[in-house]
Amino acid sequence: MNLLLFCNDDRLDANKIVIQGRRLEHLQKVHRAHAGDTLRVGEIGGLTGEGKLLNITADRATLAISLQHSPPEKLPLRLIVALPRPKMLRRILRTVAEIGVAELHLINSYRVEKSYWQSPVLNSETMRELLLQGLEQSRDTILPLVHCHPRFKPFVEDTLPALITGERALLAHPGNTPPCPRHIEKQTSLIVGPEGGFIPYEVTSLSNAGCEVVSLGPRILRVENAINYLIGRLF
Amino acid sequence: MNLLLFCNDDRLDANKIVIQGRRLEHLQKVHRAHAGDTLRVGEIGGLTGEGKLLNITADRATLAISLQHSPPEKLPLRLIVALPRPKMLRRILRTVAEIGVAELHLINSYRVEKSYWQSPVLNSETMRELLLQGLEQSRDTILPLVHCHPRFKPFVEDTLPALITGERALLAHPGNTPPCPRHIEKQTSLIVGPEGGFIPYEVTSLSNAGCEVVSLGPRILRVENAINYLIGRLF
CATH class of the missing domain: 2.40.240.20 (Hypothetical PUA domain-like; domain 1)
Known part of the structure; x- marks a missing residue:
């Protein structure tokens, strides 16, 4: 603390x-x-x-x-993550607040287990407590905004295009795609899939909604490591 | 897996x-x-x-x-970390193998609790198992080398200068120092302190041994997050 x-x-x-x-x-x-x-x-x-x-x-x-x-500035970053298993979600909530993400969107995906959406970690009091622990670590006072989207298709088709209008949206996905850019200073949305990755239909939908598919190289990182790694690279 | x-x-x-x-x-x-x-x-x-x-x-x-x-290439990185508490050490060992660190040195510091050096996680079989879990995640086969240095002074005065000869050595330390560089491709040693940071005597010793003191900005990140963040920034 x-x-x-x-x-x-x-x-x-x-x-x-x-x-x-x-x-x-x-x-x-x-x-x-x-x-x-x-x-x-x-x-x-x-x-x-x-x-x-x-x-x-x-x-x-x-x-x-x-x-x-004043508290430290937030990153110009909207982080969109496929809902991870509860134990990892706890760490990701702390990390998101700690590292200065302004806005977190938890979304569904084919590889997100349905039970994860019933996790008590998603209770607003528990989330707030975990976010506060992250703020305490990095001496911030502003709680990131957290939004849950338990249905993939309405999120990608109806919500996402409006969110990312006029900004850069990057989908980190393993494979033979261009490398993730470095040191971009403008407002960015970063999308990170579940363990095992988004399925091809989801990648196509996200891409159609305006996301650039980018790669982190040959290594598949766990979601929490990928988030920190990508933020270090982007900002 | x-x-x-x-x-x-x-x-x-x-x-x-x-x-x-x-x-x-x-x-x-x-x-x-x-x-x-x-x-x-x-x-x-x-x-x-x-x-x-x-x-x-x-x-x-x-x-x-x-x-x-062939397995994916390792990063040109020697990571030197003040021994973290056992629970975090477990995660750091997995992460180090996962992200492609070639060599990990665990060192002592004033703020490392003495009991940490007795942790069963430092047992070579346990360490190997955790490193293997990291390799399984990122499809690597080469175990990183792990070295323990339970005494700070002999490490910094006798071991470190020889290790870092001819390469860049960065000490990530909160404070009013130049920002950590980005995208350096050459062989680098990166030093990360304990929770609470190195004490001034240790910063001076590391600096005298040839380390550049660099900052991650106004936020103090937990060690595991700082490692991933720094690697994303450096490579």
Whole structure:
């Protein structure tokens, strides 16, 4: 936790916050924080700054805060990912928030198991918690927007073309396609398939909707590794 | 498992192999393989090709193999990482093999907990198993070399300068340093610190040993994400 995030409910008044639960436990066990310590704090959706720990007990910590810095900028990136299995989804949600993706779309695909759409990870409170963990890591305060599209065809035919109008859309897909471009600075949509890849019908549909099919080379990377690798390459 | 890896002990004769244990279980449960199916196979340290499943029972599968392709090339990269906590180390070992790192050095740092060096993940059989899982993912057959350096000072003063002679060595460290370069094609050593970063004495030592200190920008990424991100950026 490189940033202690708080929300409006944690405010005692304009300059004081009270922390409980998981964040308090982290302060106690990992930071071993004491009254008088100064910590980096950030308001969810707002500014970051410093918090001075006024007191810390078994059930609450009170901090005096002063906020002056903007959070780091988001990447000009809309990430569109075939819904991964729940364990990987947890890591991807953290990563997406950590690395600065502005918008995440989880979509269906032939190779997405139907049960994944029933995963409790997709519960909005669980997602929010995982995204917050990512923000805490990279000292960001702005939650990425997450959208779920449990039907492939309406997404690709009706939603995607409008989303990507006027921007570049790249579909990372193994095979004999042009290599993924490097260091593009403009607004981009990046589409990453499921383990095992999109099926040919899906690749054709995405391509018809305006996506360029690009390759990462001869290695097939796991989805979470591919996302970090591609972001390093693109931005 | 995008590649069924085997070793010399699995050979029945020059053109047949017998598979048991975890790999057999994967063939049964994930691939749901039947006699007559064709699978991608690779010999550890050797070529890849096709294997035709002759028969599969509860305790063994026999395949007729024909090998003709070289594995994908390794990156011109020596990765030097402060030993992470065991759970992350497991993921990093898989990732390193998957993404094509040729050589991994695990080093000590002030912020590496001493207990990490006693982790059973560092057992050579466990490491080999995790590296093989990475190779299976990206259809590689060549195990990366892994070296452990449980003492920081002798590594940096005696070992590192010889390792990096004539090549570029980059130390990814948060702060106000030049940004990490992009798309360098030559042989490179990349050094990534522990959670919380190297301490100033360590940064100075690494810098004195010939490393350029470079930044990833304002976000502090978890080690595993930083590795994938940096590799995407560098190669």
